[in-house]
Amino acid sequence: MSEKKDGLFARADEVLSLFRQGAEFTHELLRENERLRRQVAAFEDQQLAASDDRQWEKLRRELLARIHSLEGEKQDVLERLRTVEAENRHFAERYLEIEEENNNLASLYVASYQLHSTLDLSEVLQIIVEIVINLIGAEIFAIYVLDEKTNAISPVAAEGRAVRDFPGFEFGAGAVGRALATGETCCAEQLASDDPSRPIVVIPLRVQERPIGAIAISKLLQQKESFTALDHELFTLLAGHAATAIFAARLYSQSERKRNTIQGFIDLLTK
Amino acid sequence: MARKRILITEDSPTMRQLLVFALKRLKEVEIVEASDGMDGLRKVTSDHFDLALIDINMPVMDGLKLISLIRGEESLKEMPIIVITTEGAKEDRERALALGADEYLTKPIQANRVLQVAKSLLKIE
Numbered sequence: 001m002s003e004k005k006d007g008l009f010a011r012a013d014e015v016l017s018l019f020r021q022g023a024e025f026t027h028e029l030l031r032e033n034e035r036l037r038r039q040v041a042a043f044e045d046q047q048l049a050a051s052d053d054r055q056w057e058k059l060r061r062e063l064l065a066r067i068h069s070l071e072g073e074k075q076d077v078l079e080r081l082r083t084v085e086a087e088n089r090h091f092a093e094r095y096l097e098i099e100e101e102n103n104n105l106a107s108l109y110v111a112s113y114q115l116h117s118t119l120d121l122s123e124v125l126q127i128i129v130e131i132v133i134n135l136i137g138a139e140i141f142a143i144y145v146l147d148e149k150t151n152a153i154s155p156v157a158a159e160g161r162a163v164r165d166f167p168g169f170e171f172g173a174g175a176v177g178r179a180l181a182t183g184e185t186c187c188a189e190q191l192a193s194d195d196p197s198r199p200i201v202v203i204p205l206r207v208q209e210r211p212i213g214a215i216a217i218s219k220l221l222q223q224k225e226s227f228t229a230l231d232h233e234l235f236t237l238l239a240g241h242a243a244t245a246i247f248a249a250r251l252y253s254q255s256e257r258k259r260n261t262i263q264g265f266i267d268l269l270t271k
Numbered sequence: 272m273a274r275k276r277i278l279i280t281e282d283s284p285t286m287r288q289l290l291v292f293a294l295k296r297l298k299e300v301e302i303v304e305a306s307d308g309m310d311g312l313r314k315v316t317s318d319h320f321d322l323a324l325i326d327i328n329m330p331v332m333d334g335l336k337l338i339s340l341i342r343g344e345e346s347l348k349e350m351p352i353i354v355i356t357t358e359g360a361k362e363d364r365e366r367a368l369a370l371g372a373d374e375y376l377t378k379p380i381q382a383n384r385v386l387q388v389a390k391s392l393l394k395i396e
Contacts, residue, residue: 103382106292114285130285133357137379223359223377 104230107135108237115241121249125157128215128242133159136231137224138217142166142196144176145213145246153177153214160219167197171211180204180211185235187227192219203235205243212243275300275393276319280311280337281326281355286378290324290355293382294389308332312340320350322393324385327356327367335370342371351392355380 049055114127125143132138140160144153153176155166169177179186179202186202193200199216206212215238277300281287287304294302303320305311309331315323323341327334334354341347353374354367364375374388390396 099383103293106382107289110285110288110292114288127285130283134283134286134289134378134380137357139357221357221359221378224379 104233107230108233111135111234111237112241115245119249119252121246121253124242124245124249127245128238129157129159131234131238131242132215132217136217136234137221138201138219139221140196140219141199141215141217143213143215144169144180146171146180146211153180156213161196165196166216169197175199176202176214176216180206180214183209183211185239187232187235191224191226194218201235203239203242205239205246207240207243207247210247212247215242273299275321275395277302277389278305278311278315278320278323279303280305280308280315280323280329280334282307282329283326286326286355286380289380289382290385293380293385296386297389297393297395308334308337311337315341315347315350316344322351322353322389324353324355324389325372327354327358327363335367338367338370338372353385353388353392355385 045055045059049059111131114131115124118124118127128143132141138159142155142158142161142163144166145156146153151171153169153171155163155168157163158166167174169175171177172181175186175198183204183206185204188200190200196216196218199218200220201215201217203215203217204211205214275297277294279287279290279294279302281290281304284306287306291302291304294300303314303318305314307329308325311323311325312332314320325334325337329337334356338352338354341350341352348371351373352371353376354372355376355378356363356367357378358364359377367375373392376384376388
């Protein structure tokens with residue numbers, strides 16, 4: 001009985017499936033019929049237009065208006081494309097500017113971080129040397145320190161030549177002395193000077209208005225063709241931060257000496 | 272993507288910090304620092320690196336010696352090397368490239384140039 005029932009259901013499914021296929025086929029036929037109707041209508045319009053001048057003129061005007069409208073749309077799209085391209089160019093330029101700015105800020109951050117990373121005077125001087133070589137690209141230069149008692153400005157560290165090969169200056173006299181007295185960075189046009197008393201760049205090092213010393217650059221590395229905006233930023237940074245670092249290191253060294261002397265007295269008295 | 276390992280061999284802490292700053296902008300990289308040629312040799316032979324940046328003028332062992340020793344090691348023959356130096360003369364460049372360096376960049380360095388060269392050698396988009 002159950003088998004008979006299953007057979008009947010299977011047969012019913014087959015009939016339903018056939019019916020569905022028939023329905024789909026009918027829909028397809030209807031769609032095809034509609035498409036053909038539209039084609040015939042369009043063909044009849046063209047036939048009519050071809051045989052009737054007024055209809056032909058109407059069709060021609062419609063087509064011309066459509067062409068005109070499409071031309072307008074094309075111009076509009078082209079104009080928008082040009083605007084987008086200009087915007088893209090602007091963004092690309094801005095991106096490069098920001099990239100450069102980021103790189104410059106990184107250099108300035110590293111320089112300032114390193115300058116204040118120690119209180120040892122010889123290490124501070126070594127860091128200034130590294131900054132001037134690696135970030136500015138100088139080949140021959142000296143770092144000068146002012147003796148406030150004698151007003152003598154003497155080289156204490158140098159690169160490219162021995163320290164003794166760099167001349168000393170009096171505060172207010174000579175290229176280095178004048179720059180330190182005025183507090184203004186001197187930057188010449190040329191990239192090298194054979195005379196160490198006439199450096200191409202002098203960066204005065206001052207803590208507020210108090211003169212500390214100077215950096216005098218005589219020659220740049222051969223691959224360095226000109227000074228960049230970053231170089232001038234570094235000159236400004238060095239003028240303040242290198243001065244502070246040297247000043248702090250000297251104070252620390254003096255206070256250490258005093259502390260040791262006092263400790264020596266205390267040890268002597270308490271023994 | 273596997274993390275790329277970069278070794279910076281440079282005696283100047285200022286330069287090392289600047290290079291680390293530049294290279295950290297590459298995603299998925301691990302940066303190891305060495306302060307002279309000998310330190311660099313020890314690190315490069317004891318671990319895997321995908322790229323090495325080497326300074327020329329360094330104490331203990333200079334960069335050129337380090338490059339020749341690296342290229343003498345069979346396992347390190349293919350590791351890309353970027354030289355970063357103050358020496359801008361043509362003959363210095365040719366000497367370093369002849370020893371096996373892949374790129375030669377002169378100081379003062381431009382961070383974006385270092386980044387661009389590193390990306391190209393590491394084959395990073």
